[in-house]
Amino acid sequence: MxxxxxxxxxxxxxxxxxxxxxxxxxxxxxxxxxxxxxxxxxxxxxxxxxxxxxxxxxxxxxxxxxxxxxxxxxxxxxxxxxxxxxxxxxxxxxxxxxxxxxxxxxxxxxxxxxxxxxxxxxxxxxxxxxxxxxxxxxxxxxxxxVPETIAVNLSGRLSCAAEPKDVALAYVAKLGMEGATYRALEFAGDGAAGLSMDGRLTLSNMAVETGAKAGIFYADAATVRYLAEYGLAASPQMPEDCRYERTVEIDLSDIVPLVAVPHRVDTVREAEEVAGTHLDQVFVGTCTNGRYEDLARFARIVRGRKVAVRTLVVPASRTVLTRAIATGVLADIVDAGCMVAPPGCGPCLGAHAGVLGEGEVCLSTANRNFRNRMGVGGEIYLSSVATAAVSALAGVIAVPEGV
Amino acid sequence: MQGVGPAICLGNDIDTDIIIAGRYLRTKDRSVWAEHAFEDLDPTLAGRLGGAVIVAGRNMGCGSSREQAVVALREAGVVGVVAPSFARIFFRNAVNVGLPVIEAPVSCTDGAHVAFDLDAGWVEVDGERHPARPLSEKMVAILRAGGLVPYWRSCR
Known part of the structure; x- marks a missing residue:
């Protein structure tokens, strides 16, 4: 077992x-x-x-x-x-x-x-x-x-304002920045089955922010379906009774829009608490939230409106970009006044293309908000795509409602 | 494997971005990383690393997998890094570049006399001895060889 x-x-x-x-x-x-x-x-x-x-x-x-x-x-x-x-x-x-x-x-x-x-x-x-x-x-x-494993048991369903990134911030906050060092996380429960592959990738992505070595979902029907689209055959993996070091419970229906505030990813507040915070830049992308579902969600919110702060959108891959072009998602994003950069990591690690100046504040959909990471003296808040979108329109941190 | 030196104390959750910032990564010149180590934390720190033992808090080296972080410390002449817990990639990287890492719950004051003996499994701060968590056999062998590259060469 x-x-x-x-x-x-x-x-x-x-x-x-x-x-x-x-x-x-x-x-x-x-x-x-x-x-x-x-x-x-x-x-x-x-x-x-x-x-x-x-x-x-x-x-x-x-x-x-x-x-x-x-x-x-x-x-x-x-x-x-x-x-x-x-x-x-x-x-x-x-x-x-x-x-x-x-x-x-x-x-x-x-x-x-x-x-x-x-x-x-x-x-x-x-x-x-x-x-x-x-x-x-x-x-x-x-x-x-071989790591010991901490189970993250997901139950319930997300409300429409919350998204997988909010779940990721919630479990990082619960475990803390070294809560899972040397361990693996296993995401399980009925709530896990209800997440799309894009959403699961977002949750697995942030496992390392708790120190974890791995963040694993069991392959299921959704995994098999996703891989079939790429011409790959796969079988579901059945969970066995096994020994977890401990279990963290997360009820998805309790999750509200969250924001990690400077300069720790495990210092997480309800978006409501930091609403109104001034922003100089919004950044949507990265290995956490630059997938097609993310761009589509962002476009749905900004479509037909104009962003009030400089906003940079970076698709995670050419495949994502191509699909966003084909469906009109990219046009909606550009028409709303956002910049679109070539697929890649963008300014996440502060090396190019969108670094922050002294005292500037960025709301980012990335996974790290270490001090000075995106530029010396810059401050980074981390949020979901929906929170980033409503905040880009408002020019300050805002809370998505029923999007 | 042994080492001695004055302590340089750091806090909890020292991330690899703060050890060497992303803007300095694009080079093969290792002296650049040593020169700019901890620049955004304390611009004078890099100049004091030679011959010192870093005594950090919990979760030392969290964040990015950038090996430039451990190379920066080694090239700057750091004798070893002691911390109650390490982020796993940093820990493994340190061993791979031949930088001694000692997992032990010690407290620290700047300049304290630190000595460690990885084979015997202890670290001393101003004469007070603490047990260090043992490394795996493979890690000891890699560290003893001076890192993964020399270890590899010696095994061929």
Whole structure:
């Protein structure tokens, strides 16, 4: 009787295992360091290039000559080593991996902390550093300590003003920034079954903000249906009776619009409490909330109106962007006065394209609001897409109602 | 594996963005990261890291997986990092670049004399000894080799 992590890694919690990895990816930032590590290790041929991916998403297109040169070198390495490359404009690594690559039961590692996003498919997916990733590329395997698991039991249904991001902020607030360090989170319960894949990806994405190694959903009919759209066959995973370290209960019908206030992701208030807070920028996108459902929800709210503050929308992938163009969602967003940037991480990590100035305040749909992250002296509030949309229209933090 | 040095004390939840900001990541020149370590926390801190032991609070190194954070500390000459708990990617990254990390519940004053012995499993602050949580065999072997790259080379 095992947790899903124990089942996939094939050993009980606490055990150390060496495990073959099904997919290992890095991005334009960490890929450079992984390449350097491989050079220093003296590795010339990679045993399983078909399992590896390089995905340019962090600073795309390149912002400086130095960045461009590093990316050009990495592009050349992808070509010569046989690693599939998703070049600038393809989208955020976790989103690209969620579009018909990751399947239930896989072991996935990525040189990015938000690799836990892919747990939404019932895969064991976790982030690691660049040198660890280089060793996986060189050997095809790595070591894991099988984590203990905390269950997040979701019951009930979301009200129309709340969305999966509010649930994510709620569980991060409940657990705290180190409440799940070294553990896996397993999202279960009737409420989990009612969430779309886009919503599940949002919940899994923020697992690392509690220190968790993974944030996993059991694959079910919705997972199978989603993957079938990408031509992939998958089977549901049945939960077994198992030993959780503890269980956190969340009734979705209690969830209201929430906002994480500067500078901690686990300092969460009801949006109502911070309504009226002045904003200099609204940012919608990232591996947390840049998916099609997010853009469509945003467009539904801003359609036919004008935003009152500079607003940046960054689709998580080219697939998301293409779909938003086809359905008119993108036109609604642009017509409302928003800027749209190429698919990627945008200004989330404060490296380019929308950084904050001293004293500026941003409402963002991302997952981190560390001090100075988006620019020295800037303040970051984190919210759902609907809260971001009504706030963009108001020019101050506002509360969505029945959208 | 042993180390000694004066303590530099940091608080809880030190994130990797504050260790090395996103704006400095795009380079292969490791000295850049050492030079700008903790810049947004205290611009004078980078200059004092050489030969020191960082004694941090809970959840040290949370956030981004950026390995530049641990490389910055190693390149700046940090002898080791002690904390009651670490974010797991930071912890693993530190071992992989050969930076000793010691998980132990110690309290700290700046400049206190810190000594640690990872093989024996203890850390001392001004002579007061605390047990350190043992590392796995694999982690000890990697750390002893000086990091994952030299470990890899020695295993081939």
């Amino acid at each position: 095992s947790t899903l992590s124990e089942r996939i890694l094939g050993a009980p919690a606490g055990a150390y295992v060496d495990r073959e990895v099904d997919i290992a990816f890095a991005h334009d930032g960490t890929g450079v360091l992984a390449r350097e590590a491989l050079r220093e290790m003296g590795v010339e041929r990679l045993p399983h290039p078909e399992r590896l991916r390089l995905i340019f998403d962090h600073i795309v297109p390149a912002n400086t000559g130095t960045t461009a040169t590093l990316q050009a070198e990495l592009r050349g390495y992808a070509r010569s080593s046989g690693i599939a490359l998703s070049d600038a404009g393809g989208g955020i690594c976790h989103q690209v991996m969620s579009e018909g690559v990751v399947r239930p039961g896989m072991v996935v590692v990525g040189a990015d902390s938000h690799t836990c996003t892919l747990g939404a498919f019932g895969a064991f997916a976790t982030g690691m550093g660049a040198t660890d990733t280089a060793a996986v590329w060189a050997s095809g395997a790595t070591w894991f300590r």
